[in-house]
Amino acid sequence: MLTLFKARSVITMNPSMPRASAVLVRDGTILEVGEAENMQPWLEGQEWELNEDFADAVICPGFIDPHLHPSMAAVLLPMEFITAMRWRLPWGDIEPVTTAAGFDQRMAELHSSKEEAKPLFIWGYHQLWHGQMSKARIEAVSSTRPMVVWHRSFHELYMNDAAMAMAGIDPAHIRPGSQIDIDNGHFYEVGLGFAINRLNPWILAPEQYAVGLQRLKEVVHHGGHTTIGDLATGMFNFDAEAKALAEQLEGEDVPFRTRLVAHGTRLTQGGRKPEEGPELASALLDRNSHRLQFGRHIKLFSDGAFFSQLAQMQEPGYIDGHHGEWLAAPEELERHIRAYWQAGFQIHVHVTGDLGLELTLDILQKMQDEKPRFNHGFTFEHFGFSTPEQIRRIKALGAQVSANVYYLHELSDSYAKSGIGFERASQMARLGSCFEAGINTTLHSDFTMAPAEPLNSMWVAVNRRNHVDQVMAAEECLTQQQALEAITINAAHAIGLADITGSLRAGKRADFTVLGQDPLTCDPMALKDIEIRATVFEGRVFPIE
Amino acid sequence: MSNILPITLIGGYLGSGKTTLVNRLLADPALPDGTAVLVNDFGDINIDESLILSQSADGTVIGLSNGCICCSISDDLSQALDQLTQLRVKQVIVEASGVAEPARIWQHCHYPGFAPKAAVVLVDASQIHQRLQDKYVGKLAQAQLDQAHLLVISKTDLNPAFKLNRLQPSISCDDPALVATVLGWQQSTQPAAPLPQTVQFGAHTWQQQQDLPLAVLRRFLREMSDQVHRAKGWVKTDAGYYQVSAVGKELSLEAVTSLPPGAQLGLVFIYRLDSDAHTGGFAPDQITMTLSG
Numbered sequence: 054m055l056t057l058f059k060a061r062s063v064i065t066m067n068p069s070m071p072r073a074s075a076v077l078v079r080d081g082t083i084l085e086v087g088e089a090e091n092m093q094p095w096l097e098g099q100e101w102e103l104n105e106d107f108a109d110a111v112i113c114p115g116f117i118d119p120h121l122h123p124s125m126a127a128v129l130l131p132m133e134f135i136t137a138m139r140w141r142l143p144w145g146d147i148e149p150v151t152t153a154a155g156f157d158q159r160m161a162e163l164h165s166s167k168e169e170a171k172p173l174f175i176w177g178y179h180q181l182w183h184g185q186m187s188k189a190r191i192e193a194v195s196s197t198r199p200m201v202v203w204h205r206s207f208h209e210l211y212m213n214d215a216a217m218a219m220a221g222i223d224p225a226h227i228r229p230g231s232q233i234d235i236d237n238g239h240f241y242e243v244g245l246g247f248a249i250n251r252l253n254p255w256i257l258a259p260e261q262y263a264v265g266l267q268r269l270k271e272v273v274h275h276g277g278h279t280t281i282g283d284l285a286t287g288m289f290n291f292d293a294e295a296k297a298l299a300e301q302l303e304g305e306d307v308p309f310r311t312r313l314v315a316h317g318t319r320l321t322q323g324g325r326k327p328e329e330g331p332e333l334a335s336a337l338l339d340r341n342s343h344r345l346q347f348g349r350h351i352k353l354f355s356d357g358a359f360f361s362q363l364a365q366m367q368e369p370g371y372i373d374g375h376h377g378e379w380l381a382a383p384e385e386l387e388r389h390i391r392a393y394w395q396a397g398f399q400i401h402v403h404v405t406g407d408l409g410l411e412l413t414l415d416i417l418q419k420m421q422d423e424k425p426r427f428n429h430g431f432t433f434e435h436f437g438f439s440t441p442e443q444i445r446r447i448k449a450l451g452a453q454v455s456a457n458v459y460y461l462h463e464l465s466d467s468y469a470k471s472g473i474g475f476e477r478a479s480q481m482a483r484l485g486s487c488f489e490a491g492i493n494t495t496l497h498s499d500f501t502m503a504p505a506e507p508l509n510s511m512w513v514a515v516n517r518r519n520h521v522d523q524v525m526a527a528e529e530c531l532t533q534q535q536a537l538e539a540i541t542i543n544a545a546h547a548i549g550l551a552d553i554t555g556s557l558r559a560g561k562r563a564d565f566t567v568l569g570q571d572p573l574t575c576d577p578m579a580l581k582d583i584e585i586r587a588t589v590f591e592g593r594v595f596p597i598e
Numbered sequence: 599m600s601n602i603l604p605i606t607l608i609g610g611y612l613g614s615g616k617t618t619l620v621n622r623l624l625a626d627p628a629l630p631d632g633t634a635v636l637v638n639d640f641g642d643i644n645i646d647e648s649l650i651l652s653q654s655a656d657g658t659v660i661g662l663s664n665g666c667i668c669c670s671i672s673d674d675l676s677q678a679l680d681q682l683t684q685l686r687v688k689q690v691i692v693e694a695s696g697v698a699e700p701a702r703i704w705q706h707c708h709y710p711g712f713a714p715k716a717a718v719v720l721v722d723a724s725q726i727h728q729r730l731q732d733k734y735v736g737k738l739a740q741a742q743l744d745q746a747h748l749l750v751i752s753k754t755d756l757n758p759a760f761k762l763n764r765l766q767p768s769i770s771c772d773d774p775a776l777v778a779t780v781l782g783w784q785q786s787t788q789p790a791a792p793l794p795q796t797v798q799f800g801a802h803t804w805q806q807q808q809d810l811p812l813a814v815l816r817r818f819l820r821e822m823s824d825q826v827h828r829a830k831g832w833v834k835t836d837a838g839y840y841q842v843s844a845v846g847k848e849l850s851l852e853a854v855t856s857l858p859p860g861a862q863l864g865l866v867f868i869y870r871l872d873s874d875a876h877t878g879g880f881a882p883d884q885i886t887m888t889l890s891g
Contacts (some may be wrong), residue, residue, distance in 0.1 A: 226710060226711075227710055228602075228710070232705065232708065233710070242705065242706075243676065243705055243706045243708055243709055246675070246676030246677075246706075246709075247676055247680075247709060247710055249676075250676055250677055250680050365734075376737050376738075376741075378697065378699075379697040379734075379735070379738065380697070381697065382611070382612040382695075382696045382697050382735070383734050383735060384612055384613075385612060385696075408734065411733075411734075412734050
């Protein structure tokens, strides 16, 4: 059976034919993109159907988020959100709550609407908007239901007495100095680890985790994705994750495929040499199923977390003089990179600061000197801070960029004021320059670090407005065309799937995202609010209510 | 408070000899029963399996992976510490990752049921000067030195003339007292229970603010408590600069024309702690009073 999809317009991302009005599909594969009248030869003597559901809509190539973390999402998504920023989730929009009173009121609503006696986990608290949290504030909502309020950064949480009792935390055993303010039910940094170890039976319970992955599936679908990248498979526990992913993200009802990229240092942890890594990583391909596919890709790490200001910065560093962290010694990173480079892998390196990027560029230069490779796909992941000179090096060394552009929206204002100063904060995610240089550049959410909404990422990249509505380095804005490339064909290149998806042309899988408005011609400020009507994964329609 | 377990942190950059030191501690008969060792389980580790097995009756070795503690929901160090509370453990040695800043891990040792005891940092005599200049890890190497309570100088055979001109307690890997010093180093005044039958060490640094008559310095050093294991540093006297080095009863006072680059004026004392009275006959406060007049 052939299906002929007609649309108001088809955006193909095939530069030889950027626009069309129809796509003909057989068994999940595109037979032809173009005008229906040209497709007659395919239809002669065949059974076919016309699908005009999208006749007034715009068909785009299916969106791709090349870097998110299903396992982290599975932990977060079963929790209730009270956040200062808008989060659009399939089960309802999370409207911003920006006052202390609003936060307390929302806690009370959640408490009264939820089944009694079940613990309530709330995520998204931030003192900047929600005032100083305390056990007393939580107790005022309920002293009987266990309640945990988690900070937006994940680095601290607050509990009421009922939650402490549930987790088996005896206040009498906590002494001062351990980053636990027991009177306030406040656990931070080291104290957070202590609390999490005791909350894990609830957070990581298999049925809870399964609920989390089911919710992730909905989030991915509602964001309009048809392909995602899990860019650190094995970050918690390899076998448990692989099993849960196979159960929840494979099957006819799953409207997307996942490129699995193993966490390289976890893979060889436990006394194995980095040089054994490529063989271990290659063996993972035996686990592949239709939607869940490892490739010859590996994930490695350079410098610390962006949200914690642990990115390694070149001079003049941070205003307060602190410095970032290396996640591995530079020699160890080099040794891992060399092992996978020699074995012909595509290497993805987490880099956040411009010193982290500089180190990784130096290593890549060394690899090119030792064993030159073309089309190697070496990818800089996150790409927080960079310099114009580094853009040239990225191009010269044949590497590519996968950027978390949302940093710019949420953090550029605060990093300008209390991080690294306005100049460098405004130029985070130097993406216009990447396109200018001809570097393959894509956007990701790193979900749960940012909303898994490609149109939102596109909106940030095109408008570069931060959360106080200030335009940051307008020169680095992408055009709508560039931003759409970033979340489709460029993303497919970044995770090694450009031969099957990322654009619409004969021979590729029929992966579409169906939009109510045209993302290339709409008002740029309207991008994030474009209606997503449906996705099509390998020819099958998955409507979005 | 006797149920608070002390943690000795072993830090130092990649290749500085942390694993070698851990192996020596594990092999040493002086290692008290019930010592748990948490090793940094990243890349290839060379902990000798037979040593782990021979210790397993009383002690235990647990691997830590090199996760970002602050950002990982599965925080290996705190999980390992929680596991230890289930075992009959009396003290803990943590081998930090080569890129860890001791002060940051120190915070993590303030875990319920535990208290940090000392941060011991390995210094590779053949590499450290170069490393301090390194574009990527220079600041980290500096922070590791600055945050150490006891420096252990390794690989001196590769650089016999090595000197670290810092006013900071240090011991060479070749020193026969190495294991006892590392195990006994007691920096923290936290109420962790001192282990019976082990010698505890502490250090005190006196910074010289004004010139000192040479005679006062000589008399002070001669009459110093025999609890002082080691004293060293540079002092400016009415007769010029002197380099001081005292090991037990052996005293060396050497006139120098100028201070070596980077050296500070003052003395560092390494002294034994008595198990029931932390300072015993050696009173750090009195040094300041005596020497500063």
